[in-house]
Amino acid sequence: MSTPSQVIERIRKEMGSRLAIVGHHYQADEIIQHADITGDSLELSRKVAELEAEYIVFCGVYFMAESAAILRRENQKVFLPDTTATCAMxxxxxxxxxxxxxxxxxxxxxxxxxxxxxxxxxxxxxxxxxxxxxxxxxxxxxxxxxxxxxxxxxxxxxxxxxxxxxxxxxxxxxxxxxxxxxxxxxxxxxxxxxxxxxxxxxxxxxxxxxCPIHEEFVLREVERIRKEEPEAKIIVHPECPPEVTSAADANGSTSFIIKYVEEAAPGTKIYVATETNLVHRLAKRYRNVKVIEPLQISYCEDMGKITEANLAALLEHIEEAEPVDVTEEVREHSKVALETMLNVCA
Structure with missing residues (x-):
């Protein structure tokens, strides 16, 4: 019997360029390994708008799939492996x-x-x-x-x-x-x-x-690290409370965090305040070169609802699955708002 991972890879090969699997940085490694495109919200907004694939499977949360549905072309369909994966914020x-x-x-x-x-x-x-x-x-x-x-x-x-x-x-x-x-x-x-x-x-x-995930990061953890490990760097996501953000060495989006860690000198120890899946992925990527640790453990439960099992199940029945979509009225005005951002930041 095939594992979910084997099912996913088989269907990816069968569908070829007709299928694109998109994964947000906060997804677990088991999902990221199957993604054709990974990124933060801005990267994915840009890339989804340019995709040629007929079927776009968004591994993230519902608002991300909605944004893709707003920007999609007429011949495209957008899917989410678990439509209960919402965003509390x-x-x-x-x-x-x-x-x-x-x-x-x-x-x-x-x-x-x-x-x-x-x-x-x-x-x-x-x-x-x-x-x-x-x-x-x-x-x-x-x-x-x-x-x-x-x-x-x-x-x-x-x-x-x-x-x-x-x-x-x-x-x-x-x-x-x-x-x-x-x-x-x-x-x-x-x-x-x-x-x-x-x-x-x-x-x-x-x-x-x-954001309930970033709200969990507190100043006392920053102060503890400053006292116990003064050489360590601390980088945080700007969804963190202002007192945490202002006490950090740097703050920025998930892509900014990834770049900061990449460019840090070998041997640097960096504490990162964002969703823990990304932090652990960075720790794995730079093990034996740099030390990357979460400021605090904080997983997004909704991101975690996307699993290999439900991704495989969706792909097996994608022709009959219900796509994520919006009404024409919603698309008209929301697309203007999204495209303004994409044009300003082109």
């Missing part, structure tokens, strides 16, 4: 709440430009596109925030307050000109509350969401 912002919030913030006549992290639903990207906004990733957040600042009077950055705050730090936006919206927006509060008056002087208005 993306679910912290609903399209209805974002739309109503923009209405309240704009009521005084200010032009509010929404800038959504790619870790958001297609429905939210649609709202953002309708309001003249765009999308960013952790790799291009600075570029896209500058772009958004040039378009209006203020930015509504969503859904990750940490990435928004950390990007504001890099761009030198004074803290007095930032405002974090009420947490009730993500806690299921039945009454939408937006203090538009309190936000009226802010140039950077932040949705109160966060």
């Amino acid at each position: 993306a679910e912290m912002a609903t399209a209805d709440n974002v739309d109503k919030t923009l209405e309240m913030l704009s009521a005084g006549g200010r032009r509010i430009i929404p800038l959504t992290y790619v870790n958001s639903t297609a429905a939210v990207k649609t709202v953002v596109g309708r309001w003249g906004g765009t999308v960013c990733t952790s790799a291009n957040a600075q570029t896209m925030m500058r772009w958004a600042m040039d378009q209006g009077d203020a930015i509504l950055f969503l859904p990750d307050r940490h990435l928004g705050w950390n990007t504001g730090d890099v761009l030198g936006i004074p803290e007095s000109e930032r405002f974090i919206l009420d947490r009730g927006l993500i806690d299921g509060d039945p009454k939408l509350f937006v203090d538009a008056q309190a936000a009226s002087k802010a140039k950077l208005i932040l949705w109160p969401g966060f």
Whole structure:
């Protein structure tokens, strides 16, 4: 009887160029070994838009497959091995709440430009596109925030307050000109509350969401390493809380982290604050050359829902499988938002 790995490789050979398997850096090694393309959200957004394959299997979480479905051509289909693999951060912002919030913030006549992290639903990207906004990733957040600042009077950055705050730090936006919206927006509060008056002087208005994986990294671990291993380097993802990010030696996207580790001198010890699958992969890649360790163990359960078993099962029945797709209305506005990002960062 064939193993899931053997099934996957057999079908890859049979389908050839008709199939492309795309894997996010946070996937486990058992999935990455089968991927034709790996990358972070920006890399995959660019590459998926250029793929010729008829069948695109996205090994990541649902919002990533949605983004691929928005950018796909008419003859392409996008699949996710487990459609319950969602993103907790993306679910912290609903399209209805974002739309109503923009209405309240704009009521005084200010032009509010929404800038959504790619870790958001297609429905939210649609709202953002309708309001003249765009999308960013952790790799291009600075570029896209500058772009958004040039378009209006203020930015509504969503859904990750940490990435928004950390990007504001890099761009030198004074803290007095930032405002974090009420947490009730993500806690299921039945009454939408937006203090538009309190936000009226802010140039950077932040949705109160966060990534549960990166939220786990705490300052005391950084301080412990500084005390016990002063020669060690610490690099973190900008979804981490600002006090962790500001205490690190560097911060950046998953691709930035990979490059930082690659370019570090032999013998360097580096602690990395991001999803642990990537950290362990880097540790394996540079063993006997550099020491790479997680700042803390933090796995994404939703990324972990993609397994060899369900990838093999999908590929065996891909002709009958239900693709991930969006309505034409959603595609129209969300595609504008995504393509603005791709054009600005071309």
